[in-house]
Amino acid sequence: MASAGSPKCCLELLKNVGKLKHLKRTGWVMRKVPNPETVSGHMYRMSIAAMMFDHSDNVDTNRVLRMCLVHDMAESIVGDITPHCGVTQQDKHEQELTAMTRLAELPAHSSGQEMLTLFKEYEDQSTPEAHVVKDLDRFDMILQAFEYEISENKPGWLDEFFTSTEGKFKHPRVVKWVQELYRQRHEFITSSNESQATSNAGAVPDTAPGS
Structure with missing residues (x-):
């Protein structure tokens, strides 16, 4: 056996x-999103x-970056498990811990141990860096x-993802990004609704009144 x-x-x-690179994220697959992103694309x-x-x-940026790269590594073995998969938390x-432990045994001890430590830190949400990665x-x-929603021209289509995360963001920088995202999304939804209303107002009835 190789060491x-x-x-x-x-x-x-x-x-x-x-x-x-080929494992599609379960949440998008379940909602029949065309060409859903992969786990590696997300990370x-x-x-x-x-x-x-x-x-x-006020966080160790390098640690945050490295944690981002390993936090979903276990999914290469167990898949992308979501609350809708019928598996308890x-x-x-x-x-995932079993899978990550197995993966961490493959590289040199120091590298593998770091991967496993970062994974556990993220899972336990035990540090400010882990909180940022969750954000x-x-x-x-x-x-x-x-x-x-934009690519499919379906404003508000995936609203459940927004409601499920509302109020959960903690770091000030990410909160500002979220606020800007909400602003752009509101603008998109409003513009789409106005366009639809204009289109409906200009539509010619199939049957003229009084005919």
């Missing part, structure tokens, strides 16, 4: 992580968002929902 950190084990880890944009934090945010946590996780979700 941890060997080329074979490192390749095995990367092959597992590679599955996330990538979260990581870019993390890079926009700086020293004024405790069972979900245990399945970014939720923010990317509602941003993606808004993008689907």
Whole structure:
């Protein structure tokens, strides 16, 4: 059996992580969203968002970034489990912890241990950095929902994602992003409603009155 950190084990880890490039996020699949994003796409944009934090945010930005990259790694083994999958939160946590422990055994000890530590920190929400990653996780979700509403021209279509996260954002920087997203979404919905009203007002009735 290959030892941890060997080329074979490192390749095995990367092959597992590679599955996330093709694993579609369950929430979008269940709502029949065309071309739903993948787990890796979600984590990538979260990581870019993390890079926009700086020293004024009072968090370890590098730690936030690294946590973004590993927080959903276990899904390469267990899949993207949501509350609608019929799995309890405790069972979900245990399945993901087992999977993450298995993945963390593949690279060199220090690297694997860091991945596992970051995963546990996120799951336990035990640090300010973990709170920020949770904020970014939720923010990317509602941003993606808004993008689907625009691409499908269905204003308000995915409102449940907004209501489920309302009031849960904590970090001031993310709160400002959320406020701007809400402003743009309100503008989109209002504009769409006005366009529909104008279209309806200009429609010619099938049958003229009095005919």
